[in-house]
Amino acid sequence: MTEQPAPRAEGAAEAPGLSRAQRRLRSERRILEAARELFARQGFERTTIRAVAAAAGVDPALVMQHFGSKQGLFTQAVRVAVPESPAAQARDQEQVVDALLGSLGLKLDGLPASSLAMMRSMLTHPEAAAHAREVLEAQISGLAEATAGPEARARAALLMSITVGVAVCHQLLALDSLRGTPQDRLAALLRPALRALLDEDPG
Amino acid sequence: MTEQPAPRAEGAAEAPGLSRAQRRLRSERRILEAARELFARQGFERTTIRAVAAAAGVDPALVMQHFGSKQGLFTQAVRVAVPESPAAQARDQEQVVDALLGSLGLKLDGLPASSLAMMRSMLTHPEAAAHAREVLEAQISGLAEATAGPEARARAALLMSITVGVAVCHQLLALDSLRGTPQDRLAALLRPALRALLDEDPG
Numbered sequence: 001m002t003e004q005p006a007p008r009a010e011g012a013a014e015a016p017g018l019s020r021a022q023r024r025l026r027s028e029r030r031i032l033e034a035a036r037e038l039f040a041r042q043g044f045e046r047t048t049i050r051a052v053a054a055a056a057g058v059d060p061a062l063v064m065q066h067f068g069s070k071q072g073l074f075t076q077a078v079r080v081a082v083p084e085s086p087a088a089q090a091r092d093q094e095q096v097v098d099a100l101l102g103s104l105g106l107k108l109d110g111l112p113a114s115s116l117a118m119m120r121s122m123l124t125h126p127e128a129a130a131h132a133r134e135v136l137e138a139q140i141s142g143l144a145e146a147t148a149g150p151e152a153r154a155r156a157a158l159l160m161s162i163t164v165g166v167a168v169c170h171q172l173l174a175l176d177s178l179r180g181t182p183q184d185r186l187a188a189l190l191r192p193a194l195r196a197l198l199d200e201d202p203g
Numbered sequence: 204m205t206e207q208p209a210p211r212a213e214g215a216a217e218a219p220g221l222s223r224a225q226r227r228l229r230s231e232r233r234i235l236e237a238a239r240e241l242f243a244r245q246g247f248e249r250t251t252i253r254a255v256a257a258a259a260g261v262d263p264a265l266v267m268q269h270f271g272s273k274q275g276l277f278t279q280a281v282r283v284a285v286p287e288s289p290a291a292q293a294r295d296q297e298q299v300v301d302a303l304l305g306s307l308g309l310k311l312d313g314l315p316a317s318s319l320a321m322m323r324s325m326l327t328h329p330e331a332a333a334h335a336r337e338v339l340e341a342q343i344s345g346l347a348e349a350t351a352g353p354e355a356r357a358r359a360a361l362l363m364s365i366t367v368g369v370a371v372c373h374q375l376l377a378l379d380s381l382r383g384t385p386q387d388r389l390a391a392l393l394r395p396a397l398r399a400l401l402d403e404d405p406g
Contacts, residue, residue: 154388177343193400
């Protein structure tokens with residue numbers, strides 16, 4: 001922690017041109033960014049208000065004043081609008097596969113910190129789990145609508161499970177066997193598997 | 204906690220026919236079983252020595268005496284022999300697919316508590332993450348050997364990622380879209396996807 005800047009209170013001194021409301025917004029944003037990074041790296045339980053405050057360069061009391069509690073901070077940090085299913089706009093099976101691989105590519109390139117923070121804690125923190133369920137079921141619904149066909153919802157759920165599995169193993173567990181393979185090869189190898197899940201006659 | 208039996212010390216009173224060493228082994232086993240269930244349900248951080256002791260019907264001091272710390276208890280609870288890759292004995296592609304679906308079926312029917320305990324904490328607890336990596340990489344090696352072919356290791360890593368994703372979404376997140384589908388249908392829908400990952404020419 002020695003390289004952290006010394007905590008400072010939310011004051012007019014460093015930003016004399018800003019109104020009180022603007023300064024408030026600015027420090028909220030800075031705290032949320034720091035919180036997302038720490039929650040993403042180490043999960044809910046291991047992240048402290050003190051560490052977030054230090055990373056944001058503010059006083060811990062200011063974090064409490066803005067967010068009430070670590071739980072309140074976490075809620076704000078992971079709660080983003082539920083993203084539309086990447087495949088909702090797809091017009092055929094190949095576009096669905098492209099959309100899924102595209103969203104997975106984004107995931108492997110670096111998920112947004114809010115998503116990483118949610119995924120990191122989704123197995124151990126009830127609120128992160130509830131939010132993960134909500135996001136995944138919404139994406140499954142969009143995907144099922146785009147794909148239609150028999151058992152569309154089960155297929156969509158399995159497709160989302162595959163992207164969760166690859167993101168967890170690649171981003172959160174950082175398995176060498178995945179990290180050591182270029183992303184375009186991972187996508188090329190996955191493509192026929194995703195396609196197979198969309199085929200109408202799996203037997 | 205009111206329905207828990209009152210904690211009791213490791214004594215000769217309740218098992219007069221057993222030697223001291225046998226009683227010790229017996230209470231160790233009982234503590235480990237209780238620990239696996241609690242770690243599996245709520246993860247490392249939220250599990251307390253006190254709750255494990257209550258569930259095992261022993262005094263918390265006895266848990267400390269046996270395992271030294273919550274960390275020591277966790278290590279013993281999740282550390283089982285690394286299981287052989289389910290596909291290591293397979294002689295052709297279809298047997299590999301069968302083995303993978305078989306092991307996934309076991310996972311969906313109820314993973315052993317030690318595996319659930321490891322998976323539950325693998326994203327937030329360093330030791331669970333290290334153990335998960337070790338188990339997964341060992342299984343990937345076995346699978347890559349069994350499948351051979353170009354990019355065997357990357358394919359094997361993706362196959363394991365798929366089983367991790369389905370197990371996480373079905374067992375730990377309990378997504379309705381998966382829970383609402385009979386297991387044999389999930390297996391039937393997954394089969395062509397696994398097969399496709401084993402095909403030698405994905406383009």
